Amino acid sequence: MRREVVLITGAAGEMGQALIEHLAESGIRNILALDVNPIPKPLRARCQLAIQGDILDEALFGRLVSEYAIPLIYHLAALLSTRAEFTPEVAHHVNVDGTLNLLKLAVDQSGWLGRPVKFIFPSSVAVYGLPDLETKAREGRVKEWQWNIPATMYGCNKLYGEHLGRYYMRHYRQLAAEPASHGVDFRAIRFPGLISAFTTPTGGTSDYGPEMLHHAAKGEPYRCFVREDTRMPFMAMPDAIKALLLLERAPRERLTSHVYNVTSFNPSAGEILAEVRAAFPAAQVTFEPDTKRQAIVDSWPVDQDDSLARRDWGWQPDYDQRRAFDEYLVPNIRRRYEAVGTGAK
Numbered sequence: 225m226r227r228e229v230v231l232i233t234g235a236a237g238e239m240g241q242a243l244i245e246h247l248a249e250s251g252i253r254n255i256l257a258l259d260v261n262p263i264p265k266p267l268r269a270r271c272q273l274a275i276q277g278d279i280l281d282e283a284l285f286g287r288l289v290s291e292y293a294i295p296l297i298y299h300l301a302a303l304l305s306t307r308a309e310f311t312p313e314v315a316h317h318v319n320v321d322g323t324l325n326l327l328k329l330a331v332d333q334s335g336w337l338g339r340p341v342k343f344i345f346p347s348s349v350a351v352y353g354l355p356d357l358e359t360k361a362r363e364g365r366v367k368e369w370q371w372n373i374p375a376t377m378y379g380c381n382k383l384y385g386e387h388l389g390r391y392y393m394r395h396y397r398q399l400a401a402e403p404a405s406h407g408v409d410f411r412a413i414r415f416p417g418l419i420s421a422f423t424t425p426t427g428g429t430s431d432y433g434p435e436m437l438h439h440a441a442k443g444e445p446y447r448c449f450v451r452e453d454t455r456m457p458f459m460a461m462p463d464a465i466k467a468l469l470l471l472e473r474a475p476r477e478r479l480t481s482h483v484y485n486v487t488s489f490n491p492s493a494g495e496i497l498a499e500v501r502a503a504f505p506a507a508q509v510t511f512e513p514d515t516k517r518q519a520i521v522d523s524w525p526v527d528q529d530d531s532l533a534r535r536d537w538g539w540q541p542d543y544d545q546r547r548a549f550d551e552y553l554v555p556n557i558r559r560r561y562e563a564v565g566t567g568a569k
């Protein structure tokens with residue numbers, strides 16, 4: 225018999241690490257972690273198996289299928305929005321072809337298991353593209369179906385990933401004499417920018433939020449690459465994990481969409497700095513907008529309307545801005561850098 229495991233791609237990334245920690249703490253250890261980068265040792269210890277490998281490596285998937293039954297996939301691996309703009313074709317390959325490989329794996333697994341494989345896909349605020357700042361201000365909170373005109377390769381890839389998932393769930397091989405009886409139970413969440421106390425992001429465009437905070441905590445100066453008045457939605461990492469788990473556990477019949485917005489608070493960059501200064505008064509932050517990265521954030525909405533997620537699967541964040549900074553971010557970041565002795569006060 226093949227062992228049942230939960231497959232997590234992008235396991236060494238920010239969300240992957242937080243998800244694995246959370247699952248392991250709640251006693252779920254049958255985790256098959258996959259990442260193209262080395263998976264940190266403490267994290268490996270929390271998994272049944274941790275593999276350094278590429279989601280584009282179909283031979284690797286072939287081997288996994290022969291050994292493991294996979295009823296649940298968290299496909300977290302992706303190249304984020306800033307990084308993707310430097311190598312758009314590589315980003316497409318990883319973000320789209322990689323997702324396709326995972327969806328094929330899911331269909332194949334569902335055939336073996338005789339039930340649908342759950343496929344949880346983090347999408348992003350980057351799927352939205354507003355043409356200018358007046359429209360951004362006027363539109364305010366956007367709903368899932370509005371302004372799906374992304375300005376980045378990453379946004380295009382995530383939007384298409386959502387459609388691929390919907391296709392595999394509803395229409396896969398629709399002309400076959402005998403349509404697949406099981407298939408993929410695809411569920412996507414459009415996350416805002418995420419802020420973790422324990423890790424920092426790489427290659428995103430919302431990175432100015434977490435970077436400002438982590439630099440201040442370490443006592444390092446920070447040059448913020450967007451204007452002070454730049455506004456977009458954010459969320460504390462524990463709420464991102466909560467959203468993934470809530471959506472995964474939601475009864476299928478309650479879900480009226482293949483994709484859901486979630487959000488928590490939406491400070492301007494200046495307001496993030498005010499929070500950072502309240503905790504670390506010596507913070508040295510200057511605003512030196514990079515016009516190109518600024519344009520990316522300017523194309524993202526000021527907020528996302530998450531009423532559909534609230535209605536269908538009872539979503540609500542635990543951490544508003546106050547709680548996020550006072551109870552999660554600041555105390556944990558302070559402890560973290562004090563422990564490694566950066567001299568931060």
Ligand code: SER
Nearest residue numbers: 304305348428429430
């Ligand atoms: N945090 C992501 C990025 O900046 C948005 O999903 O690319």
